[in-house]
Amino acid sequence: MDTVRAAFRNECQRLEEVLRGLDEPDLDRPTPCPPWAVRDLLAHVRAGAGRLVDMLAAPAPQRAEVDAAEYFGTAKFTPEVDRARIDVARREARELPAVREVADGFARAWRSADAAVTAQPPGRLVRTRHGDAMTLTEFLRTRVVEVGVHGLDLADALHRQPWLTPTAAEVIAGLLTGDLESVPDALGWDRLTLVRKATGRAALTDREQALVDQAGVRWLTFGG
Template sequence: MPPARKRARAYDPVKTRAAVLAQFAQVRDGVRGLDEERLARPSGLGDWSVRELAAHVTTALENVSRGLDLPEPAGRVVALLDWPFATAGRADDIAAGTRRLAADHPDLDALYARVGERFAERLAAAPDGRPLATLHRTAGSTAEDGAPNGAMTLADYLVTRTVELVVHTDDLNRAAGTDIPFDRQALATCTRLLADALAAKAPGASTEVRIPPYAVVQCVEGPRHTRGTPPNVVETDPLTWIRLATGRTDWRTALDEARVAASGERADLGPLLPLMG
């Protein structure tokens, strides 16, 4: 069942564009420094190697370029807060396309250069309101692998690219032992979109979820808090929140490791997570 619709917060398109470009550049620099030993390590995502994960990151931008190359779609519009819940069910297609992409492009830096240049060129000529197909398949996939899931404005779709880039930056850092930095705007945007998705999935005002310094949302049905200290509070840091929302870690583990503080009878978010498969 789709989550209850909730109006998305506004994101500055200029800042979002800059954040996507900055985070992609950070990842490219980090991947450039990986030797063959680290590229061959398991990524922690299914049976992908770090090399395959690094290749997959380029599809965050390439799918935008490919969408802009297509005619404006006439399909249903995917709202920004619907996107996190529309990404499930593509794992097999994405995995197959990613393996082909990595095999076809052994020179990862050349792949990053080509994808980045094409993206910057397409982006410069495209208005924020331009609709484009949301392609949840990799650059190595074929038409038979599945159709686009709908249409989004370019501005909204670029917000989702911060999620892809930030999540996979964290994946690379953990799997390859890198220390790729996070662009502050990209990390903030990713955190806020996933926090708002939680509020859309579990509408209400009985629980306050705090992810300083980027987001505070209220969610979960129950008595509405009006003043003073909320009776149900969850607090965590941005990366822990992103890992919880995307299934990289589970609620109980985060609690046991004191990476989440939760108080109140409605502060158990475990049944609501992850938000993205």
């Protein structure tokens, strides 16, 4: 939990710093997650980062049924689910139209979630909006993925270098691959490259695909 919580804090703090340096026109830039503009993607990230507040206010389930890898299952990326996700983010983006409001809203969301996590006993269980029963640690791992990977999308949209923090990169890379030791050394990837390749944010070359296939690497299913 300490490692995952540090990754969540570090990545959210870094994104908050980026948001406080944006200009109003930045919010309308297109992103690699169409049809979202930056403001829509940020609404999605804000909701995801703050989701634990309500989850931790609800009764805990009796036992964990999935881990972080199983949470990112194909059922969560059906066309119907994606359409709902897109519509909700666009609607929520209209509620905070200005840059300062966007930055303040994200800050409130992630800091409230962090405070809620800190107040929990070891081994706390939660139930997600999809109905999954998980340990708090495993769900927080999925939040690191959401903030970190969509941070790559935002960096692309804003024409900036990726700001993925080392702690978040470690957590995400380990989760997406299932086993970092399974990634061939011959690929020569650092963790940022691994995350981009494993989530489809960067294409595999023919050589890379051959090495991945030869090693039997199985990426985690991960949608937008």
